[in-house]
Amino acid sequence: MASQRGEGEMNTTPAEPADRERARAIPEAAVARLAVYLRVLSGMADQGVNAVSSEELSQAAGVNAAKLRKDLSYIGSYGTRGVGYDVEVLVSHIERILGLTRNHSVAVVGIGNLGHALANYGGFPGRGFPVTALFDVDADLVGIPVGGIPVSHIDDITAVCVEREVSIGVIATPPPAAQSVCDRLVSAGVQCILNFAPVVLQVPDNVEVRKVDLAVEMQILSFHVARRADEAAGVSVGNNGLGVDGMVIRP
Amino acid sequence: MASQRGEGEMNTTPAEPADRERARAIPEAAVARLAVYLRVLSGMADQGVNAVSSEELSQAAGVNAAKLRKDLSYIGSYGTRGVGYDVEVLVSHIERILGLTRNHSVAVVGIGNLGHALANYGGFPGRGFPVTALFDVDADLVGIPVGGIPVSHIDDITAVCVEREVSIGVIATPPPAAQSVCDRLVSAGVQCILNFAPVVLQVPDNVEVRKVDLAVEMQILSFHVARRADEAAGVSVGNNGLGVDGMVIRP
DNA sequence: TACCGCTTGTGAACGCATGCACAAAGTCGG
DNA sequence: CCGACTTTGTGCATGCGTTCACAAGCGGTA
Numbered sequence: 001m002a003s004q005r006g007e008g009e010m011n012t013t014p015a016e017p018a019d020r021e022r023a024r025a026i027p028e029a030a031v032a033r034l035a036v037y038l039r040v041l042s043g044m045a046d047q048g049v050n051a052v053s054s055e056e057l058s059q060a061a062g063v064n065a066a067k068l069r070k071d072l073s074y075i076g077s078y079g080t081r082g083v084g085y086d087v088e089v090l091v092s093h094i095e096r097i098l099g100l101t102r103n104h105s106v107a108v109v110g111i112g113n114l115g116h117a118l119a120n121y122g123g124f125p126g127r128g129f130p131v132t133a134l135f136d137v138d139a140d141l142v143g144i145p146v147g148g149i150p151v152s153h154i155d156d157i158t159a160v161c162v163e164r165e166v167s168i169g170v171i172a173t174p175p176p177a178a179q180s181v182c183d184r185l186v187s188a189g190v191q192c193i194l195n196f197a198p199v200v201l202q203v204p205d206n207v208e209v210r211k212v213d214l215a216v217e218m219q220i221l222s223f224h225v226a227r228r229a230d231e232a233a234g235v236s237v238g239n240n241g242l243g244v245d246g247m248v249i250r251p
Numbered sequence: 252m253a254s255q256r257g258e259g260e261m262n263t264t265p266a267e268p269a270d271r272e273r274a275r276a277i278p279e280a281a282v283a284r285l286a287v288y289l290r291v292l293s294g295m296a297d298q299g300v301n302a303v304s305s306e307e308l309s310q311a312a313g314v315n316a317a318k319l320r321k322d323l324s325y326i327g328s329y330g331t332r333g334v335g336y337d338v339e340v341l342v343s344h345i346e347r348i349l350g351l352t353r354n355h356s357v358a359v360v361g362i363g364n365l366g367h368a369l370a371n372y373g374g375f376p377g378r379g380f381p382v383t384a385l386f387d388v389d390a391d392l393v394g395i396p397v398g399g400i401p402v403s404h405i406d407d408i409t410a411v412c413v414e415r416e417v418s419i420g421v422i423a424t425p426p427p428a429a430q431s432v433c434d435r436l437v438s439a440g441v442q443c444i445l446n447f448a449p450v451v452l453q454v455p456d457n458v459e460v461r462k463v464d465l466a467v468e469m470q471i472l473s474f475h476v477a478r479r480a481d482e483a484a485g486v487s488v489g490n491n492g493l494g495v496d497g498m499v500i501r502p
Numbered sequence: 503t504a505c506c507g508c509t510t511g512t513g514a515a516c517g518c519a520t521g522c523a524c525a526a527a528g529t530c531g532g
Numbered sequence: 533c534c535g536a537c538t539t540t541g542t543g544c545a546t547g548c549g550t551t552c553a554c555a556a557g558c559g560g561t562a
Binding site: 031038061062116118168213224 | 289
C-alpha cells in the first residue's frame with residue numbers, strides 16, 4: 001500500500017511525535033471509525049450536547065468502548081479523566097486529522113443513474129466535498145447541468161481536472177469503461193479514487209483507491225442468508241444428524 | 252477436519268452437509284474476496300477461458316496468490332496441481348458457497364435519487380438479486396413504476412415484504428427515517444439489510460447489516476490526501492488548541 | 503488539603519488474517 | 533514407466549487489530 005519508504009527517520013525516536021506523525025500510524029480501520037464518530041459527535045453538537053463519555057459515544061457509534069478510546073488515543077489525548085470528552089474539541093480534532101479543514105474538490109465520471117444520484121447529493125453528505133466536475137461520454141449530456149454542475153465531455157477530463165484541482169475522482173461508469181477512466185484520472189493528477197464500477201482497478205502505488213461494490217455487498221449478505229438457512233435446517237437436528245455411519249465430528 | 256469424500260461430483264451438486272459446515276468457518280474477509288473472484292472468473296468464462304492458475308487469477312483480482320489459494324481452500328480442493336483451476340467448476344462452487352444458487356428477493360426503501368438508481372439497476376449487478384418491492388413515504392410516488400416495479404407505500408412494508416418473501420432490504424432513505432425503516436423491515440422478518448443511510452443502525456443479533464457510507468469513504472480518502480500532502484510538505488504541521496492552521500515546521 | 507469515585511489512556515494478551523515456503527500431487531516429454 | 537517441471541494446498545511465523553484490565557489523573561467533597 002502506497003510507496004513505503006523507510007517509514008521512520010532511522011532510529012531517532014522523537015520524544016513527542018507531532019500530530020501528523022501520528023496520522024501515519026493510524027490503522028486504516030480506525031480511520032473509518034473516526035469518520036463515524038465524527039458524524040455521531042456532530043449530531044450531538046447540533047443537539048446541544050457538549051460533553052460525552054467514551055461509553056455513551058461508543059454505544060451511539062455501535063462499537064466497543066475500549067476500541068473507541070484506543071481509536072481516539074491515536075489522534076491524541078483530548079479527554080478529561082473522570083469526566084469524558086468535550087464534543088466540540090473532539091469534533092475539531094477529528095476533522096483536522098481527517099483533513100476536513102480544507103475542501104476536497106470531487107469529480108464524478110459517468111452520469112448514468114448512479115452518477116445522477118451522486119451529483120444530486122450536492123456537496124456530498126457531511127459537506128467539505130464540493131462536486132466541481134461531471135463527465136460522460138454521451139455528447140447529448142454535455143453542457144446539461146446536473147445538480148447545478150454542467151456535464152463535461154470525458155475527453156476533457158485531464159484539462160478540467162487539473163484546472164479545477166480535483167483531488168478525488170468518483171467512477172460511476174459501466175464496468176468496461178472504468179479502467180480507462182481511471183487511467184485518465186490518474187494522468188490528470190488525481191490521487192484518490194472512489195470506484196463504484198464492479199472492476200478491479202490497476203493503479204500506480206501512489207494512488208489510493210476505495211471501492212464500493214454493490215454486487216459484492218449483496219453476495220456477502222447472500223452468504224449469510226444461506227448460512228442461516230443451513231443452521232436453521234441443521235441445528236434442529238443437532239450434531240447427531242451426521243454420525244450415521246459412526247463418523248466422529250470434531251468438538 | 253473432514254477429508255474429502257465426493258470426488259466425482261461436478262456442478263449442479265446439491266448442498267451437502269460437510270460443505271455447509273465449512274461455510275461457517277470462512278472468514279468474513281475471505282467471503283468478500285470470493286465474490287470478487289467470482290466476478291473475475293465469470294468474465295473469463297465469458298471470454299472462453301476454461302482454465303486458470305492461482306497466479307493469473309490473483310493478479311486479475313488484485314490480491315496475493317497465496318491468499319487466493321487459501322481463500323479457495325476454505326471452500327474445498329477443486330484445483331489440479333500442476334495445472335490450475337477449471338473456471339466453470341470454480342464458478343459453480345463459489346456460487347454455491349455464496350448461496351447464489353437461489354434467488355434473493357430484494358426490497359428498496361426510499362425512492363429518492365439513490366433509490367431510483369438502485370431500482371433501475373434492474374436485478375442488481377451479477378443477477379440473482381431480483382428487486383421485487385419498492386417503498387417510499389411519498390404518496391405521490393405510490394403506484395408509479397420505477398425500473399418496472401410499482402412503488403408501494405411504506406406503511407405496507409410488513410405485508411408486502413412477507414408476501415414477496417423479501418430476504419434483503421436496502422435502505423436508501425434520508426438519515427432520520429433509517430432506523431424506523433430498519434425496525435419495520437426487521438419486524439417483517441427481513442434478516443439482511445444493506446444500509447446506505449449515514450446512520451448507525453441498531454438491530455437484533457440475528458440480523459445482518461452491511462453499510463455503504465459515502466461520507467465515510469470520502470473522509471477516508473480525505474485522510475489519505477492530507478497524509479500525502481503532509482509527507483510531501485516535508486515534516487509536520489503543528490496545531491495546538493485553537494490555531495486554525497499556522498504552518499509550523501518542526502525539526 | 504486529603505480523600506473518593508469516576509473515566510481516560512494504554513500496556514499486554516489474545517485472536518484473526520496475511521504472506522512465506524515447501525511438501526504433495528499432478529502433467530508432460532522422452 | 534520415469535524423471536523433471538509445474539502448481540496446488542497448507543503448516544507456520546509474522547503482523548495487525550481487538551479486547552481486557554488497571555494505573556493514572558481529574559473533579560468534587562468534607
